[in-house]
Amino acid sequence: MADGRSVIDGAFRLLRALPDAGAERQVARLTMLTGLPRPTVHRLLGQLAEAGSVEWRDGRWVLAAGLIELAQRVEPLAGLRRTASTLIQEVREQTGAAVSLVVPGGDAFVALEMLPGRAELPIAAHAGVPMPASTAAGIALTGAPGPRCRPFGAAVDDQDSFEGMTCYAVRVELPGLQRAALQIATSSARPAERSAALVHRAAIELQRRLSSMLPADPNK
Numbered sequence: 018m019a020d021g022r023s024v025i026d027g028a029f030r031l032l033r034a035l036p037d038a039g040a041e042r043q044v045a046r047l048t049m050l051t052g053l054p055r056p057t058v059h060r061l062l063g064q065l066a067e068a069g070s071v072e073w074r075d076g077r078w079v080l081a082a083g084l085i086e087l088a089q090r091v092e093p094l095a096g097l098r099r100t101a102s103t104l105i106q107e108v109r110e111q112t113g114a115a116v117s118l119v120v121p122g123g124d125a126f127v128a129l130e131m132l133p134g135r136a137e138l139p140i141a142a143h144a145g146v147p148m149p150a151s152t153a154a155g156i157a158l159t160g161a162p163g164p165r166c167r168p169f170g171a172a173v174d175d176q177d178s179f180e181g182m183t184c185y186a187v188r189v190e191l192p193g194l195q196r197a198a199l200q201i202a203t204s205s206a207r208p209a210e211r212s213a214a215l216v217h218r219a220a221i222e223l224q225r226r227l228s229s230m231l232p233a234d235p236n237k
Contacts, residue, residue: 044059111212115140126147138204170188189223
């Protein structure tokens with residue numbers, strides 16, 4: 018890793034891999050997930066800790082809270098977070114589910130906005146948390162065909178990503194050919210797909226509100 022670009026690339030690879038590395042033999046797992054040599058992983062973790070991006074907690078490296086604050090300032094479309102937050106709150110109140118707005122983030126996915134549900138789930142429920150591609154939101158955003166796809170840009174996750182958790186997500190088409198996914202997550206005792214109609218209505222309303230925010234086309 019001779020130049021600055023390689024260092025930055027390695028640091029971002031570590032940050033993306035850290036949530037999936039687990040607590041056991043964490044550095045070895047990070048080496049495998051990132052393809053970086055073990056000494057490089059140790060060195061970069063130290064540098065990221067000095068920068069406030071990771072911290073040592075309970076015997077393992079974790080992402081620092083400062084990254085969540087930074088992620089909360091990011092949005093692929095101006096006004097998206099503010100517009101979605103009201104609808105997310107409404108869906109959460111009606112379903113009791115954890116509700117998130119998920120967007121692509123490089124080679125992965127991230128919850129741009131997220132509210133925890135009433136039931137305890139095996140995920141971190143806050144904005145900025147990374148989302149596996151195997152979740153319903155990931156499938157809805159990629160559009161990959163398969164048995165977990167549903168009509169109208171939807172997808173389901175029935176304990177495929179985490180035991181005891183189900184998800185239902187609907188793709189939201191954003192202006193400028195961008196995409197997001199509105200997702201609810203519930204315990205398997207109350208499958209998320211039961212609330213499919215409500216999630217679809219909320220996704221349609223979000224698209225409508227975002228379209229109304231666009232300036233009028235002067236050529237029309």
